Amino acid sequence: MEKSNSKILFALIIFLALFPVVVLNVRAIGHYLDVMIFVGIYSLINLGLSLLMGYAGQISLGHAAFFGLGAYSSGILCTKLSLSPWLAMVAGVCLTALVAYIVGVPSLKLKGHYLAMATLGFGVIVYIFFNEEVALTGGPSGFSDIPGLTIFGLDLNNDLYYYILVWSLVLLTLVFSLNVINSRIGRALRSLHDSEVAANAMGVETSRFKVIIFVLSGAYASIAGSLYTHYVGFLSPSSFDLFLSIKLVMMVVVGGMHNIWGALLGTWLLTFLGNEWLHVFRDFDILVYGAVLLAIVMFLPEGLVGLTPKMRWLWKRS
Amino acid sequence: MERISLIGQLTQYLFTGITVGSIYALVAVGFNIIYNVTEIINFAQGEFVMLGGLIMVFFTAVAKLPLPVAFILTIAAVTGVGALMERFTINPLKNATVLTMIIVTIAVSILFKGIAMFVWGKDPYIIPPFSGSEPIFILGAAIQTQTIWVLLITAVVVVLLTLFFKKTRYGKAMLACADDPEAARLVGIRVNIMVLISFALSAAIGAVAGAIITPISLMEYDRGALLALKGFGAAVMGGLGSFYGAVVAGIFLGIIESLCAGFVSSGYKDAVALLLLLLVLYIRPSGLFGNVEASKIKEF
Amino acid sequence: MGSENFSTFLSVVDLRKSFGGVQALNGLSFTVESGTIKAVIGPNGAGKTTLFNVISGVFPPNTGSIAFDGESIEGKKAGEIARLGVSRTFQNVEVFGRMTVLENVMVGRHIQSRAGIISAGLKLPRMRREERQIREGARDYLKFVGLEHKAGELAGNLPLGEQKLLEIARALATEPKMLLLDEPAGGLNTRETEGLAALIHRILERGITVVLVEHDMNLVMDISDEIVVMNFGEKIAEGKPKEIKNDPVVIEAYLGEEVDYSDL
Numbered sequence: 001m002e003k004s005n006s007k008i009l010f011a012l013i014i015f016l017a018l019f020p021v022v023v024l025n026v027r028a029i030g031h032y033l034d035v036m037i038f039v040g041i042y043s044l045i046n047l048g049l050s051l052l053m054g055y056a057g058q059i060s061l062g063h064a065a066f067f068g069l070g071a072y073s074s075g076i077l078c079t080k081l082s083l084s085p086w087l088a089m090v091a092g093v094c095l096t097a098l099v100a101y102i103v104g105v106p107s108l109k110l111k112g113h114y115l116a117m118a119t120l121g122f123g124v125i126v127y128i129f130f131n132e133e134v135a136l137t138g139g140p141s142g143f144s145d146i147p148g149l150t151i152f153g154l155d156l157n158n159d160l161y162y163y164i165l166v167w168s169l170v171l172l173t174l175v176f177s178l179n180v181i182n183s184r185i186g187r188a189l190r191s192l193h194d195s196e197v198a199a200n201a202m203g204v205e206t207s208r209f210k211v212i213i214f215v216l217s218g219a220y221a222s223i224a225g226s227l228y229t230h231y232v233g234f235l236s237p238s239s240f241d242l243f244l245s246i247k248l249v250m251m252v253v254v255g256g257m258h259n260i261w262g263a264l265l266g267t268w269l270l271t272f273l274g275n276e277w278l279h280v281f282r283d284f285d286i287l288v289y290g291a292v293l294l295a296i297v298m299f300l301p302e303g304l305v306g307l308t309p310k311m312r313w314l315w316k317r318s
Numbered sequence: 319m320e321r322i323s324l325i326g327q328l329t330q331y332l333f334t335g336i337t338v339g340s341i342y343a344l345v346a347v348g349f350n351i352i353y354n355v356t357e358i359i360n361f362a363q364g365e366f367v368m369l370g371g372l373i374m375v376f377f378t379a380v381a382k383l384p385l386p387v388a389f390i391l392t393i394a395a396v397t398g399v400g401a402l403m404e405r406f407t408i409n410p411l412k413n414a415t416v417l418t419m420i421i422v423t424i425a426v427s428i429l430f431k432g433i434a435m436f437v438w439g440k441d442p443y444i445i446p447p448f449s450g451s452e453p454i455f456i457l458g459a460a461i462q463t464q465t466i467w468v469l470l471i472t473a474v475v476v477v478l479l480t481l482f483f484k485k486t487r488y489g490k491a492m493l494a495c496a497d498d499p500e501a502a503r504l505v506g507i508r509v510n511i512m513v514l515i516s517f518a519l520s521a522a523i524g525a526v527a528g529a530i531i532t533p534i535s536l537m538e539y540d541r542g543a544l545l546a547l548k549g550f551g552a553a554v555m556g557g558l559g560s561f562y563g564a565v566v567a568g569i570f571l572g573i574i575e576s577l578c579a580g581f582v583s584s585g586y587k588d589a590v591a592l593l594l595l596l597l598v599l600y601i602r603p604s605g606l607f608g609n610v611e612a613s614k615i616k617e618f
Numbered sequence: 619m620g621s622e623n624f625s626t627f628l629s630v631v632d633l634r635k636s637f638g639g640v641q642a643l644n645g646l647s648f649t650v651e652s653g654t655i656k657a658v659i660g661p662n663g664a665g666k667t668t669l670f671n672v673i674s675g676v677f678p679p680n681t682g683s684i685a686f687d688g689e690s691i692e693g694k695k696a697g698e699i700a701r702l703g704v705s706r707t708f709q710n711v712e713v714f715g716r717m718t719v720l721e722n723v724m725v726g727r728h729i730q731s732r733a734g735i736i737s738a739g740l741k742l743p744r745m746r747r748e749e750r751q752i753r754e755g756a757r758d759y760l761k762f763v764g765l766e767h768k769a770g771e772l773a774g775n776l777p778l779g780e781q782k783l784l785e786i787a788r789a790l791a792t793e794p795k796m797l798l799l800d801e802p803a804g805g806l807n808t809r810e811t812e813g814l815a816a817l818i819h820r821i822l823e824r825g826i827t828v829v830l831v832e833h834d835m836n837l838v839m840d841i842s843d844e845i846v847v848m849n850f851g852e853k854i855a856e857g858k859p860k861e862i863k864n865d866p867v868v869i870e871a872y873l874g875e876e877v878d879y880s881d882l
Contacts, residue, residue, distance in 0.1 A: 059417055061424075106600040112416035113359035117550050118599050121592040124547065128592075132585040176739040183738030183745065184724070184731050184752065191714045191725045198712035198785075201674055202792060203700035203729035212735055242543055246424060253421055258716075287432025294425035297418060298410065 005178055016167050020160055033159045039271045040166035043264050044224035047177050048217025049252050050263035056213045057193040059116050061245050062123030066218040068240030069096045070225025075146045075235045085149050089226040093219050100218030108210040123245045130237035142236030149230045166227055250293045256303025265304055326458025331580040337465045339572020340472040344527035345549025346564035348520035354496035354559050355516040358419050362427035364546030366521045370396050370528025371537030375443040393525045400521020404514050434539035442538040464533045471530050551595035557605025627652035627827050633682035642668040644851035655828045657838045660848035666831040667709055670798050674706045675699040701729050703795035707785040715774025722773045722784055723756035726791025759787040779810045799830035803837050815841050
């Protein structure tokens, strides 16, 4: 891992360790822990999306579907078949990876707009499936009473424990992703982004790597879905709709899509904005989201992390 | 009895399909006009339809303007929206990557959706049909008069667009841009202006679609995305960029969807249309009638 | 390869490729002997770059065959052809601009390494070892072209001449048997071109066969063992530099192309 990455990772771990200590002692923001769990869940998806968009150069407007597949797999297997939640999570990952593979192979042959529309279409189809297969999914009203997670007999049905669980998984996924980025696979992906024709001439298997990353990002989203299910305890299709797919892409873009730290920053910011700081806008969050996204793409194409070199420059000058 | 009612049903579904399909066709044509000039797929295309419907509601039900006046004002308003969108979001972004353009048009579509929710709220709106609410009976099927209006106006739009592209200076210039933007620039066509016109024109077509369908299917703030997706499906099926391909494919998609809703499952009708889109993308991305040359697509 | 020093290494037979109505390659045939330098010249639009693109698998030919080192490669994908030992550079440099110079060459080592996503993500010891080898190998190739002092810079920030050298280092890193150079001297000054000629000879000494498309006639005449002259997608002449210089057909084809005519 590169030095700068280790430093940021270290800072992140310190922040994550201090966060609950501060938050749980200040009453007014005690519920921030709950928001931070959602930040972690969405971060897990967006780590994959960032690999896909920022490194493999492929867009997906259907990642809510993978999130949903993970969530419903866990929900259904745990309640209807009484499977162990951890086994259900693994089963969900396998199922989602399989679906991602089946969809990814033909989809990733498409480029640009075609790929965007294909993934969008896929996302909506899965959403319709969640709505219509009432016997399996409970239809539009969904189903509840999904058990929480336990580990070695320890009940994780507690915000602090769940926070630790979610963010440990995020950190593991983050390190895994950073390792991939700094390996021959990461280089191959970045090279594809700069010049596909040259990358091909170097023997980089374009289509294979795109599919691998697509499947990996699907697997991340599936784990996130399982964690979501066991945390909130109920499921309905509206949590996995088209707007979520778009919001996920937005988080990555707002943070900075060519940088994995950007994905985390964007997720953190937009989740807090959406769940907490924009409550005044409640129903009109779409309007705010649209405006923020538009402003970022137009004026800050590198996302918020694109600001850091400028800030550093200002810092040095003062 | 049984047979007649089956024919009646079939007729009913066919008409419904052609009506909805006309709207898909108009959305698809809107996609194509912008794509031909700019190679951008405008993800906000569906929002033009939504805005067309809701602004029509405002002019007829709230401002109580006579129908033709409301219709024309609606088109003018949405055309303005399209032109503004181009000036403020597309025009400033020179040399943007396809990924950026996708995200920009998505951002605009979310913004439009947000504005519509802000202005009109979340409830669907309806306006009375353009003339008489008594249905016409054909082969035992009850056909709403608005259906006739939809078909008629769609046909008029197709004819007008054909004339525009074949006969007018601007229309020909736009076709030239589609063929070869560099060459068009060299012969003195102002590509910049053509891009503006393409957005304005697409918005106008979207507005027409929204205004004529609202009496049948109602309109609400979040209808844009699905309309865009299906319109895109029609555009791809017809061969992206192909004008008549889009019209035929749009109506075809509408009929398939309507038959599926009638005979199989109404819940899955959208899924079937989208599945069809995916299959076409996977198997014949050049479209059902297109050739491979026409499917040249911009890369990231 | 046989016991002979020179044997047919690449043979192109009746290659045709058209785009829309334009016939970019129109029944082109020629051969390249192993361990030689062959130049492909011709006026702009003669189909030279198309030839390279077809050989290296950017797109397949319409008809015709290409045999490389005893294996038929026409229509194979770029990656497969790279694995068989053909590497190339590009006329309009295609370096990976947002990656460092060293990383560019490390991408060149791609087919010589094999770590998968799991071992890369978990940083298994096997993968660490391989990563170290990739890095050291890449440094060697940078040294070979004289760019080791730029290893940490972003490739996009290098001047054109160095980007061209970087492309050569990257191509060499794949350990090719044959190297296709597409206008390596384009945009270089005289001194840089001289350095390039020396570099190409050193590449040859490593046992790598070189085929180049080039407009700089001094360079071509200086270093090539044989020259193919193309016009309108066809071969109009082939032979040693001396023969080509005096070929009336070639001179006629170049009439009007002032830049190169003076050099002939």
